[in-house]
Amino acid sequence: MDPLEIARWQFGVTTVYHFIMVPLTIGLGPVVALMQTQWVRTGDEKWLRMTKFWGKLYLINFIMGVATGLVQEFQFGMAWSEYSRFVGDVFGAPLAMEGLLAFFFESVFLGLWIFGWDRLGKKLHLATLWIAVAGSVVSAFFIIVANSWMQHPVGVELIDGRPVMTDIWAVLTNNTALTAYAHTVTGALAVGAGFVVGISWYQLWQRRRDNIDSVDATGRVVVGENASIPGRDRKDHSVWITSIRIGAVIAILGFGGVAITGDLQAKLMFEQQPLKMAAAEGACHDGTSFSVLSIGNLGSENCEDVVAIIEIPGILSFLAHGDFDTNIKGVNTLIPEYQALYGTNLPDDPLYGERAGMEINYLPIMEVTYWGFRLMIGFGMLAAAFAALTLWMVRKGTVPRSKFMMGTALLSIAAPFGANIAGWVFTEMGRQPFVVAPNPTPGGVDGVFMFTAAAVSPGVSGEEMIFSLASLALVYGFLLVFEVKLLVKYVRGGVASAMPELAHPDGEGHDGTGSDPDDPNKPDKRDDVLAFAY
């Protein structure tokens, strides 16, 4: 068994999985914080309900991101020890900064938020959420800085064949990192917003299906209530209609941000990793045309079998340079250039194991880059289009009774997730055969690069890697079932699932009296039942 292949599969599987939870955390967090801010500002209970409900789903998801993030940090050392030795001087620093300057804030303040409902004043309690959310957003920055260094190594000098950090500022302000960070955060907002839209649609639909809400002759909503169903009062309607509108607007804005930052990223990538972009475009020969559809054997190394079905002249040039007539180098031109710069064969070094001296294939798997790139864009556009459609369809205050439309809305939640996954698979597999891509831009440190084949742990056997891959995949699959199960259960429960007092409206409230925690006349807070307990 080849440890390298297994280690790559493991990194791919665990990272994609981790990045299902993470964008939802990053995207939903600010939305919940915004809702609680509105509650503190206006005192309208609608906002409190929104905070509690979306906050509950946020937490169910958050913990999975935390748990799977540990694997990410450990596996560099476990499976990629040569990589860790090579890049340690520069790559460990952003990871440590993430822990010290971001993740500590996120975890400690989220604990305060979860348990602090009746222990902290309203404004202080709101602040704990904002700090936790800021922690997650800053955390993403340091992780992207680390990843971007692998795409575009800067701020280092080669000493004894090893990159040694000389400029932390250059590492933190790496242009690749800044654009990738903006792209990632806006992409995460699209994920969080799409989640809110899909679930709010279901809730509005459920209210109509249960004949709680109806529409008048002009199609305008007539809000009702049903006291026998927990939480389905009149206020409940405003929770969902406000949520769905907020979600749709953020989804559209998020997509706009994703498109703008994606364009900036592509322009950088044409410079920094030209072969990745050429592979993403299926651009075999030099030219200016953008391929809308290409068929044939995209995996063929010399592009002989690739047939462009639909091409638009000028667009590729526009994507790369902002004009329509700059010639863009294709795969067939770039490969000899890479061979001239970085060699035709892997070095005869024991680090490469059986691969020592083998010919290097500089072309990433073109099916993956080509379709990954298109799926990313396609899913993103689909999600944004649905959000726009939603905004128009709910203009009269509710959603149609169509079960099919409701199903589509729930399904649309998956689209931004799909775009995120496709984008990461594209950019990570497009970097191959390098784990640290060379930096051919002027002023770059061009000697700093590392082949993935040299990065894996030399002392770890294929059997050990199989053991970890199988265990983690099994555990991840198992836990995903439970996460989705719980999310579905809490969604079906409506706001009452997060606010037990709505389920028992007549006295015997969950937290005793439901009194204001700020009330200074209260006898002794210490005897209260906890507002939240595991």
Added chain:
Amino acid sequence: MDLPTLWFIAIAALWIGYLLLEGFDLGVGMLLLFSTRKDRERRLMLNAIGPVWDGNEVWLITAGAATFAAFPFWYASLFSALYIPLTIVLVSLIFRAVAIEYRGKGSTDKWRMWWDRALGLGSLGSAFGIGAALALTTTGLPIDANGDRVGGAFAWFTPYAVLGGLAVVGFSLVHASVFLGLKTDGAVRVRARNFVVRWSPVALLPIVAWVLVVQFQNGTPITWALVVVAVVAVVFGWISARAGREGWAFVGIAAFLVAGASSIFAAVYPVVLPSTIDPAFNLTISNAASGEYTLGVMSVVTAFGLPLVFVYQGWTYWVFRNRLSEKHIPEAHVVKPAVAPASSASASSSSDS
């Protein structure tokens, strides 16, 4: 003091901070395996660590990442050599974290029982694996000139690994009991105090043995002095626990850990990972460290970030300083679908408009 030494101290401090804080979280998880069957008592124990456990775990993440940043060769060699035990640690930590969050979100006894088991075994696996890893980095692993493990997937499995594993498991059980004695009231408090008095002489034996093993191999007068401090602290802690002085018991056990673990790190300095094949292959603070510039940057970041962590994490403990008892634990909330029963979906029409 040179920067690698400073960073050796910083990483030792991060690991000690981790054991000091997460020790009682892991211990509470393990105690759930056997200490009580009453759900309300179990929830009381869990909620005693509820607001703080996640923040405590960040010490582990930061310790790992700081090792990567400051001593990449140590990080790479240790983590790859301990491939199997660290895989078990990861799976354990995942189950533990998810179990804490999910156990109360189901409505059946079976659901809670299985998540409690996941929580208990996850805590046990994490404590044992992390203990084994820490013991091995102080007693040595068969690593070659490149820092790679030789001798196969189970070359790490030595008496020292078992000793280290038992050391952290035993310490966590005692530490958690001292913590529960301090933070809870009622039957849980009484049981926790009795556990400390009866079992800590046994449960703390492995950690004492680990300390002594390292001291006999590398001890200096200073590190032996730390051992004396640790022994005094643990005796003081035990006497305080027996006298029902829970606050002092906690101080005693915490001081025991800090002094004992410090004596270990101080004794092995400047070696961070000894090679059991050839001392020439030892990883030390000089051949495993990052460059001066990186260590300098990390020092500035830590000098700014870590005191801040002390402040706000300390504040969390202040906010949740009150003892919890069973009366504070709310009824378990049963989540029901907010939909009309299938038959009456059309009957219960909108009330008014």
